[in-house]
Amino acid sequence: MSGHSDSGNSGGGSGVNRDTAQVDMPVAPPQRSGPIGVRGSTPVPPKPALTGPVPLPADGRSDASPMVRTVERHLDEILAAVPQPDAIELAVLDAQGLLCAEDVVSQRALPAFDQAALEGYAARAEDVAPASVRRPVELAVVGESVAGLDAPTAIGPGLAVKVSAGAMLPAGADVVVPGVWTDNGTARVAVQAGPPPGSYVRRTGDDVAPGDSAVHVGTPIGPAQISLLAAVGRDRVLVRPRPRVVVLSAGSELVDVTAAPAPGQVVDVNSYALAAAARDAGADAYRSGILPADPRRLSEVLESQLLRSDLMLISGTLSGSGFDVVQEALAQLGETRFRQVAMHPGPAQGFGQLGRDGVPVICVPGEPVAALVSFEVFVRPAIRLMLGKRQLFRRTVQAISGQQLLSPLGYRQYLHGTVMRHPDGGYVVEPVGDATDALLARMARANCLIVIDEDVTEVAAGGLVTVMPLLLGG
DSSP states (O other): OOOOOOOOOSSOSTTOOOOOOOOOOOBOOOOSSSSSOOSTTOOOOOOOOOOSSOOOSTTOOTTSSTTEEOHHHHHHHHHHHOOOOOOEEEETTTTTTSBBOSOEEOSSOBSSSOEESSSEEEEOHHHHTTOOSSSOEEEEEEEEEOTTSOOOSBOOTTEEEEEOTTOBOOBTOOEEEEGGGBOOOSSEEEEOOOOOTTTTEEOTTSSBOTTOEEEOTTOBOOHHHHHHHHHTTOSEEEEOOOOEEEEEEOOTTEEOTTSOOOTTOEEOOHHHHHHHHHHHHTOEEEEEEEOOSSHHHHHHHHHHHHTTOSEEEEESOTTSGGGHHHHHHHHHHEEEEEEEESEESOOEEEEEEETTTTEEEEEEOSSHHHHHHHIIIIIHHHHHHHTTOSOOSOOOEEEEESSOEEOOTTSEEEEEEEEEEOTTSSEEEEESSOTTOOOHHHHHHOOEEEEEOTTOOEEOTTOEEEEEEOOTTO
16 A cells, blocks of 8 residues: 655644654554464455445545545645744753754853863873883872862873863873772872873863854753753753644533533543643643533634634534534635545545734544544644644554554545554554544544545555554654
């Protein structure tokens, strides 16, 4: 089959490179027989034909119907419209995980003085060059230099200074002899090996010189970058901020998690799940819960949430009458278009821009499995683009399918599965349930999405499929 791999640059979907990469996974347990070790030696019976999306007309292409658009086209529209928030200045610890938005130029030299890289004796290289275990060179120890204190001003021929790691070197010293290469003498020291000039010495500005860029624009700020920023004297830094994502759920059948649902009612899990997914993608997510059914209150909630939104995310059954009041309220704030996208689950999708600032709103299906799949396909790349990330899409791998997989013609299928490293190399993947399932417990056991292209209706057991590992923070 022709795999679809989502990884690429910071541009829109149509120009994004698709590749694969190695991903750490648990190792599948060895099996007794079979080329890929699936379910021992018992063959897997074929699954029944899928229910769900109706295969597209004509030649099965997703553009065969003008009412159905491709995944790429819908994603491109979203990525082209999402804003990239202005850079803000944060304390360096608050900037962790964000992208640097400035070239941080150091005004200091690192290190600020010539210093010892390890504990030993500062000496002149020419004095210790002939030293050996059989014929050690003896030097007079004329002082000691400890980190944080001034060292003796200088040493001459035949002299040494005992130094600790990070201590200032005396003038004239061009090498540090490790203590383990000596007899660790106090008044005189016997050197048993002579390192070449410059060994175990950190010269002024070796790491960073004044005027050097310590951290570049676009660099992710992690512990190492925070260490460097602190070293050059920066306690604040300009960064690309986390986008503010407001998560809302629509549906008259929804009740809050603390309420006991009556017959016909369901707990609002989407506002929790999607807020968690947005945070994992790097956003500041605000779970605003269930939208009110009253049109006036609904409009007031939407307008108030726009004030703190860089992106609004609404889940609900888009094709049902219960969502009509939401569509009407959205229409008062801007243009939101609802379309069928050639994907399963969750072909019903919506996107628009609201308010004077054109805040993007993404509407995803209300069914929880479809909502989270839609998040992975459309919302997560948008959040990463707003963060300034170069890698918008999750890495993918090619894996051997442990059983037969069926997919509706003309729709890109996303199946939850478990992927593991195979003992013989590569990856093996098994679906969790089938495409007709919408079970939260099964989804919670999955660690990947199996992606089957629109023109593929069947993948035989042992065939290759594209797998998107769902790594936290990945």
